[in-house]
Amino acid sequence: MAEIAEQDLRAFKFERILNEDTGRKTLNLLGTIKGLPAIITAEKTAFNTTSPSLFVSPSEGLLSLTLLQKNDIYHWFLSTISQSPTSNAAAKVNLIYPCTDAHIKKYSAQQLHMVVETPEIYEKYVTRYITQKTKGGRLNWVYNILDHKAESEKIVFEDEDREVGFILLPDLKWDLVTMTSLYLSVIVHRTDIRSIRDFTPIHIPFLTSLRSKVLTAVSQKYSLPADLLKIYVHYQPSYYHFHVHVVHISHDMGGSATVGKAILLDDVIQTLRLMEKGGSLIGYKDLEMTYVLGEEHDLWKKIFEPLGKGEEPTI
Structure with a gap:
């Protein structure tokens, strides 16, 4: 192969x-x-x-x-x-073959824009976009990993529980040698969470357990203490099956660590705890979120750019 x-x-x-x-x-x-x-x-x-x-x-x-x-x-x-x-x-060197138009847009130079996604925009337009992005076999490569059909030899740690379990493995962005550029991905087994927008306080035990197990596994495998690691999620993520990024604190992540895109897992947990303390039934879907989009991104072209012009989104 x-x-x-x-x-x-x-x-x-x-x-x-x-x-x-x-x-x-x-x-x-x-x-x-x-x-x-x-x-x-x-x-x-x-x-x-x-x-x-x-x-x-x-x-x-x-x-x-x-x-x-x-x-x-x-x-x-x-x-x-x-x-x-x-x-x-x-x-x-990484190869994407055959690639799609979405890949070409993602890896092309483009102007960035800060957008404000209200709960109304999320519910009316973005959920429709997410549904489109989870159809047609777009997540097959994720399921191949979870089913041990691909990259099983790379697995650092696995919790096989279908509700709280996950697979931890090196990300393709890491050269597997330089520890200060360590980059791991955590892909959860459960399929009902597409992004942090799906989280409510009920998910606090799941996230705290995941965080603890990941830190322990990385520490045992690579002899790195927790205070040398950044654990975060992306919004919007590059694919809509919940996953977490684990990188060395010294690693320059470039655009993937842009303010408004990378959100520390600790901050997600803290936000959910504050929601729980307030006693209301809100979750991340009820928040106004500000983040970064490239002008080639479909969310920009089909939703936010038209809205900025007073036009109806085409999603």
Whole structure:
């Protein structure tokens, strides 16, 4: 299977650059493989500090050098370094094939907008959008993980209970080597929660249990204390089956950690506790939520942009 995947990747025919981020050293490319659309995302990896030949033996680690400038005691060079895909890779490369129009929009450069989603907008329009996004096999890859049909060898921890259980495994965004860029995903077994909008105070025990088990599992597997981890959810999420993100506190998450998109799980639990203390029957569906959308996102194009123009949404 690995050989077939590599053959597909090497058959990629470039069409255009979707997005680049010189600060985070990432590049998104659109092309085709065997006539079908495909996306390659590439990210420069961090330096390997576990076996740092570059630092222990620069004469071996630095393959070539070009002096850019020298001023007194300061010297600036460009260089190539000794690398291998297993111990010191140059880049982490992801392939989405075949990709959809939604993928192309997601990985394209685009203007961001802050939107205010009222309970009325959520109930009248956004729920309709979410229903559309859960049909047609869009979540098959999630169910493949939950049913151990895919990525089972990567599972770090699993609670098999169908009500409170989940699978914890490395996210594709992590290179599996650099601990300060650790990135794990938690995918719950239950299927009745699509996003935090579905939460009410009745879910507090479920969320607190999940949080505790995740912290324990990550600590045991990677020897990281809880205060070095960020546990959060996205709204809007990239897919509508409830999942949680676990990252090292030092990891620069870029756009995925934008204010209004990433919400700490602790804050979700605290909000639900305040609702419970108030004695009312409200939940996250009753809150006004402000978050970020790219202008290529269907929620922007079909709901919020028309509403801003005084027009009826087309969702």
